[in-house]
Amino acid sequence: MKQNQTRMIVATAITAAAIAVAVDHTRQRLPEPEEQLASQEAVIIIDEGEELPVETDMDCGKPVARGRRDSPCSL
Amino acid sequence: MDETSAPRVNSLQMQSASHTHPVDQNAVLTVSLAILGISLLLQESIAGMQYLTFLIGVGLGITLLHAAFGFSGSWRLFIREQDGTGIRAQLLLLGITSLLFFPILGQVFPSFQAGAALAPVGTSVMVGAFLFGIGMQLGGGCGSGTLYTMGQGQVDMLITLAFFIVGATVGTAHLHWWLSLPGYGSFSVIGQFGWWQALLVQLVILAALYGLVRFLEFRRHGKINPVEWQVPRHEIAQRLTHGHWPLWWGVLGLAALNLATLMVTGHPWSITYAFGLWGAKMWAAVGGDPGSWAYWSSGYPAQSLNSSTLADTTSVMDFGIILGALLAAALAGRFAPAMKLTRTRVLTAVAGGLLLGYGARLGFGCNIGALVGGITSGSLHGWLWMVAGFCGGIAGVHLRIWLKVDKPMGMQQ
Numbered sequence: 001m002k003q004n005q006t007r008m009i010v011a012t013a014i015t016a017a018a019i020a021v022a023v024d025h026t027r028q029r030l031p032e033p034e035e036q037l038a039s040q041e042a043v044i045i046i047d048e049g050e051e052l053p054v055e056t057d058m059d060c061g062k063p064v065a066r067g068r069r070d071s072p073c074s075l
Numbered sequence: 076m077d078e079t080s081a082p083r084v085n086s087l088q089m090q091s092a093s094h095t096h097p098v099d100q101n102a103v104l105t106v107s108l109a110i111l112g113i114s115l116l117l118q119e120s121i122a123g124m125q126y127l128t129f130l131i132g133v134g135l136g137i138t139l140l141h142a143a144f145g146f147s148g149s150w151r152l153f154i155r156e157q158d159g160t161g162i163r164a165q166l167l168l169l170g171i172t173s174l175l176f177f178p179i180l181g182q183v184f185p186s187f188q189a190g191a192a193l194a195p196v197g198t199s200v201m202v203g204a205f206l207f208g209i210g211m212q213l214g215g216g217c218g219s220g221t222l223y224t225m226g227q228g229q230v231d232m233l234i235t236l237a238f239f240i241v242g243a244t245v246g247t248a249h250l251h252w253w254l255s256l257p258g259y260g261s262f263s264v265i266g267q268f269g270w271w272q273a274l275l276v277q278l279v280i281l282a283a284l285y286g287l288v289r290f291l292e293f294r295r296h297g298k299i300n301p302v303e304w305q306v307p308r309h310e311i312a313q314r315l316t317h318g319h320w321p322l323w324w325g326v327l328g329l330a331a332l333n334l335a336t337l338m339v340t341g342h343p344w345s346i347t348y349a350f351g352l353w354g355a356k357m358w359a360a361v362g363g364d365p366g367s368w369a370y371w372s373s374g375y376p377a378q379s380l381n382s383s384t385l386a387d388t389t390s391v392m393d394f395g396i397i398l399g400a401l402l403a404a405a406l407a408g409r410f411a412p413a414m415k416l417t418r419t420r421v422l423t424a425v426a427g428g429l430l431l432g433y434g435a436r437l438g439f440g441c442n443i444g445a446l447v448g449g450i451t452s453g454s455l456h457g458w459l460w461m462v463a464g465f466c467g468g469i470a471g472v473h474l475r476i477w478l479k480v481d482k483p484m485g486m487q488q
Contacts, residue, residue, distance in 0.1 A: 001230060006411040010228045014397075021384050021394075024356060025120075028383040072348040072375055072389045 096408025132395020140403040141318035142325025147211035157295035159288035172451040181270025191452035194439035197258020203437025208467020214427020218441030226400025228411030234424035242432020244354025247370040265453035345444030347435035349390040
């Protein structure tokens with residue numbers, strides 16, 4: 001595969017991905033500014049000896065404080 | 076060249092004269108404009124510091140590519156030839172990042188709070204990391220490696236990434252079953268022992284592993300390849316811009332940017348959550364209902380599935396890594412190299428991608444989110460991931476020989 005062909009394939013893939021993200025972006029609800037800001041402030045609460053339930057909705061250990069689960073950490 | 080040959084290439088590059096390829100000016104201009112445009116778009120339409128998250132991703136992509144910092148190739152070199160240069164660089168990365176993370180996660184600075192990458196220690200992580208280790212060797216890259224080599228324009232890694240996404244999506248459908256198998260819940264050494272005691276023990280263990288790798292390397296070769304850090308003074312500026320960076324620069328760059336990630340996003344650097352998210356969104360776009368799966372039905376996954384991809388920090392960082400690597404490759408004159416795509420390579424890319432994706436979901440992340448993020452967060456699952464992932468790597472290396480991708484052990488590649 002020549003360099004021009006690989007360039008064309010990579011450029012096509014990136015363009016297709018960009019279009020998909022743009023379509024998704026216009027279709028989905030954006031987080032409210034306060035919501036988004038809060039998601040940047042993950043909280044750590046490490047209680048000694050406490051074991052977490054085996055769930056997928058853990059948030060960096062246990063920051064379900066503030067009633068939120070807003071980080072992809074460990075997911 | 077793929078990511079899998081990174082450490083060897085890096086050491087050879089250090090011996091050679093610096094930059095020799097012409098800069099790909101068109102690609103540099105296009106990607107720079109894209110990075111600028113996306114940063115402005117994120118600043119305008121996504122509140123918070125998402126544009127900073129994106130720029131950190133760009134920095135990570137540049138660092139990964141210029142330092143040729145990879146996991147799968149260095150693991151294979153060590154398994155095949157006991158060349159431990161790359162693995163020692165990874166241990167240095169773990170040690171330095173732990174030094175930066177443990178005080179923060181141990182709440183030494185009460186005004187700054189961040190979350191650790193904690194996950195359950197159990198069958199799911201063990202099996203997931205083992206599968207991921209095999210996938211690394213077949214697919215030709217790890218979590219970070221797949222992104223930056225794809226950004227470099229390697230067509231085979233596009234195939235790996237596509238099936239990485241498929242595997243991760245299927246993994247999200249099955250994860251709850253895997254979590255019903257025996258496990259112990261999560262375990263934080265920081266929470267259990269205190270941050271400085273835990274840090275001390277961790278550094279001792281990392282130092283012991285470093286010594287073991289050096290010992291095995293010396294026993295095999297009679298000498299130790301240093302983890303390079305020096306370049307001639309007159310080449311520093313040129314190397315910074317066009318590469319090739321010594322591995323030490325890569326270690327320091329990745330540790331600093333991981334710290335920046337923790338400070339900006341509130342969690343350590345992670346990569347593969349986004350792949351499952353992209354797959355679930357695509358599945359929904361063609362009429363599927365991933366929202367009915369347990370994984371996507373609550374918490375952050377449900378929130379991210381129903382929000383813009385640009386609101387997800389991991390996705391935005393991944394986009395940044397790809398574009399950062401593309402920019403670095405263009406600056407180095409190494410974007411989109413010509414390559415021969417054989418049927419075997421396509422098959423290994425497909426199989427490797429599926430294993431990488433499925434393994435990453437079961438393992439609560441990849442070599443970055445689970446191994447680096449987990450260990451440097453003081454989570455026991457990170458250590459289990461490292462052991463199981465390396466065992467998978469050994470199996471993967473033998474699979475490559477069986478598939479005639481590599482020569483038998485003892486024969487030079």
